[in-house]
Amino acid sequence: MTSEDLQITQHAEHQIDNLASEKAQALAEACAAALWADDKATQSLDIHVGAIKPGACTLSMTITDNMCNGHGTCHGGYIFTLADSAFAFACNTYNQRCVAQHCTITYLNPAQTGDQLDAHACELSRQGRGGIYDIRVINQLGTAIAEFRGHSRTIKGQLLPED
Amino acid sequence: MTSEDLQITQHAEHQIDNLASEKAQALAEACAAALWADDKATQSLDIHVGAIKPGACTLSMTITDNMCNGHGTCHGGYIFTLADSAFAFACNTYNQRCVAQHCTITYLNPAQTGDQLDAHACELSRQGRGGIYDIRVINQLGTAIAEFRGHSRTIKGQLLPED
Amino acid sequence: MTSEDLQITQHAEHQIDNLASEKAQALAEACAAALWADDKATQSLDIHVGAIKPGACTLSMTITDNMCNGHGTCHGGYIFTLADSAFAFACNTYNQRCVAQHCTITYLNPAQTGDQLDAHACELSRQGRGGIYDIRVINQLGTAIAEFRGHSRTIKGQLLPED
Amino acid sequence: MTSEDLQITQHAEHQIDNLASEKAQALAEACAAALWADDKATQSLDIHVGAIKPGACTLSMTITDNMCNGHGTCHGGYIFTLADSAFAFACNTYNQRCVAQHCTITYLNPAQTGDQLDAHACELSRQGRGGIYDIRVINQLGTAIAEFRGHSRTIKGQLLPED
Numbered sequence: 001m002t003s004e005d006l007q008i009t010q011h012a013e014h015q016i017d018n019l020a021s022e023k024a025q026a027l028a029e030a031c032a033a034a035l036w037a038d039d040k041a042t043q044s045l046d047i048h049v050g051a052i053k054p055g056a057c058t059l060s061m062t063i064t065d066n067m068c069n070g071h072g073t074c075h076g077g078y079i080f081t082l083a084d085s086a087f088a089f090a091c092n093t094y095n096q097r098c099v100a101q102h103c104t105i106t107y108l109n110p111a112q113t114g115d116q117l118d119a120h121a122c123e124l125s126r127q128g129r130g131g132i133y134d135i136r137v138i139n140q141l142g143t144a145i146a147e148f149r150g151h152s153r154t155i156k157g158q159l160l161p162e163d
Numbered sequence: 164m165t166s167e168d169l170q171i172t173q174h175a176e177h178q179i180d181n182l183a184s185e186k187a188q189a190l191a192e193a194c195a196a197a198l199w200a201d202d203k204a205t206q207s208l209d210i211h212v213g214a215i216k217p218g219a220c221t222l223s224m225t226i227t228d229n230m231c232n233g234h235g236t237c238h239g240g241y242i243f244t245l246a247d248s249a250f251a252f253a254c255n256t257y258n259q260r261c262v263a264q265h266c267t268i269t270y271l272n273p274a275q276t277g278d279q280l281d282a283h284a285c286e287l288s289r290q291g292r293g294g295i296y297d298i299r300v301i302n303q304l305g306t307a308i309a310e311f312r313g314h315s316r317t318i319k320g321q322l323l324p325e326d
Numbered sequence: 327m328t329s330e331d332l333q334i335t336q337h338a339e340h341q342i343d344n345l346a347s348e349k350a351q352a353l354a355e356a357c358a359a360a361l362w363a364d365d366k367a368t369q370s371l372d373i374h375v376g377a378i379k380p381g382a383c384t385l386s387m388t389i390t391d392n393m394c395n396g397h398g399t400c401h402g403g404y405i406f407t408l409a410d411s412a413f414a415f416a417c418n419t420y421n422q423r424c425v426a427q428h429c430t431i432t433y434l435n436p437a438q439t440g441d442q443l444d445a446h447a448c449e450l451s452r453q454g455r456g457g458i459y460d461i462r463v464i465n466q467l468g469t470a471i472a473e474f475r476g477h478s479r480t481i482k483g484q485l486l487p488e489d
Numbered sequence: 490m491t492s493e494d495l496q497i498t499q500h501a502e503h504q505i506d507n508l509a510s511e512k513a514q515a516l517a518e519a520c521a522a523a524l525w526a527d528d529k530a531t532q533s534l535d536i537h538v539g540a541i542k543p544g545a546c547t548l549s550m551t552i553t554d555n556m557c558n559g560h561g562t563c564h565g566g567y568i569f570t571l572a573d574s575a576f577a578f579a580c581n582t583y584n585q586r587c588v589a590q591h592c593t594i595t596y597l598n599p600a601q602t603g604d605q606l607d608a609h610a611c612e613l614s615r616q617g618r619g620g621i622y623d624i625r626v627i628n629q630l631g632t633a634i635a636e637f638r639g640h641s642r643t644i645k646g647q648l649l650p651e652d
Contacts, residue, residue: 081240
């Protein structure tokens with residue numbers, strides 16, 4: 001193989017990689033749209049999907065009075081719910097239905113009424129039917145509010161209709 | 164000490180135990196009332212406090228459409244929120260403010276729109292500033308929905324005003 | 327059905343229950359013996375199996391110098407190992423091979439060289455291929471050393487040879 | 490300030506940053522040496538400290554027959570112990586004594602007799618008295634064996650003697 005052949009081969013491989021990556025990205029976005037359309041819980045909390053990538057996403061939610069106690073501190077359940085939604089969107093980017101099996105959350109700082117929380121989810125592990133996802137919840141100042149780890153399990157069924 | 168003296172002493176001790184137990188029960192109920200009055204999150208989800216004892220409680224919630232995805236399956240965040248509220252009510256029965264530090268939840272069976280979920284919280288351990296509480300969430304048929312373990316930490320402040 | 331018939335039926339049912347219970351107990355003991363025979367790790371730590379019941383067991387271990395740091399405080403790994411062994415013995419009492427999938431441990435009090443630790447394992451949940459087991463580790467004074475929760479999963483294979 | 494002044498200032502700040510970083514690195518290494526000297530448990534398992542940085546470390550251990558069951562599969566307790574040691578070395582790099590409070594481990598693939606396991610620990614969060622550390626355990630082929638998350642808490646005392 002000449003040096004020129006090698007370059008052409010590498011260029012072709014690079015194009016194939018890009019194509020695969022674009023296809024995975026398109027699938028992730030289509031899955032998120034399908035998940036969102038069905039998810040009244042996430043919709044009714046005004047959770048916004050900021051970014052989606054295969055195995056990862058960012059979701060945002062603004063803390064309202066009804067999510068708080070009398071002192072304006074957010075109930076841990078709503079912080080968990082935001083993180084859990086981010087977990088669900090991240091693990092369902094492969095068009096294979098996934099459900100939460102086991103989750104842990106550690107609370108680092110309180111959130112207040114009016115805070116805008118971002119939940120950043122990324123994939124730590126995916127093997128067989130199981131996956132592990134880490135979600136960090138931060139407020140509008142970048143202060144860490146909670147660290148969440150979710151264990152997912154695939155179930156039968158796909159998110160998107162077959163072509 | 165005669166046998167009669169012993170009986171009188173035992174009877175007196177029993178009365179003191181009962182008195183202490185009644186006082187602890189009254190304190191637990193007063194704390195729950197104070198916690199509830201401040202907790203818009205728990206109120207707005209129509210969570211009912213069924214029973215309160217020192218270190219323990221039962222809370223109930225009915226699953227609504229807005230807590231579900233399009234298939235009528237409850238979002239894990241709301242199951243967590245019910246369990247987390249039960250955890251909060253159980254660990255705050257001693258008039259010493261407690262907050263959640265770390266929680267784990269395992270999902271066992273899905274909950275559906277219309278299900279009435281009960282969360283039973285009991286104390287596993289309380290030592291120094293830390294406590295561990297186990298919460299089982301079941302539906303109206305007694306089917307286990309989730310197992311939750313919460314780690315609490317006392318903070319400054321009391322729930323009830325000083326006399 | 328006469329009242330006498332009813333009594334005979336109840337008596338027969340009671341005998342069947344007892345028989346089933348005795349069979350389950352014999353199976354649990356046979357599984358524990360098979361597990362022990364293969365488990366060099368548990369053997370080499372001089373872990374003793376104190377009691378076995380379907381879904382439950384008690385294991386004991388004495389803390390040696392080699393399990394400790396220079397101050398005589400036991401390494402958390404050995405406390406975990408005792409609890410994890412108890413978890414394994416408890417979830418493998420049904421002659422269906424089970425492995426640990428996910429475990430959590432909370433340390434409550436330090437253990438010292440010479441302490442005799444007991445790990446009491448009991449079953450919280452068993453459904454489909456998954457099980458949840460709670461293990462409490464206490465020392466010879468009854469002081470709680472750690473609380474452990476283990477999630478098991480059945481795999482192919484049995485512990486005992488077919489008859 | 491002239492452009493030359495700015496460059497000198499930036500250069501000085503860069504030198505100060507480097508100095509602080511070198512000091513933190515020296516402290517981390519001194520703490521690891523002090524921790525190791527006292528830790529018979531880690532020593533007796535032939536655990537090697539491969540790398541130390543502030544809040545991070547890599548530890549290695551070879552699986553022996555005595556860590557396994559009869560089929561040559563490593564007991565989960567020893568995988569946990571390696572990860573827990575890495576956690577301890579990582580959170581004790583600031584010369585402030587830290588202990589494990591709560592740990593979770595997820596087993597991904599079995600380890601075998603003769604495997605060399607590496608545990609890579611890094612700091613996720615450190616705030617007030619609490620810290621969170623993530624530890625990944627891999628084998629000599631790079632296969633993930635377990636994911637561990639440890640929650641630490643500072644206690645009184647330092648690792649190094651005062652000058």
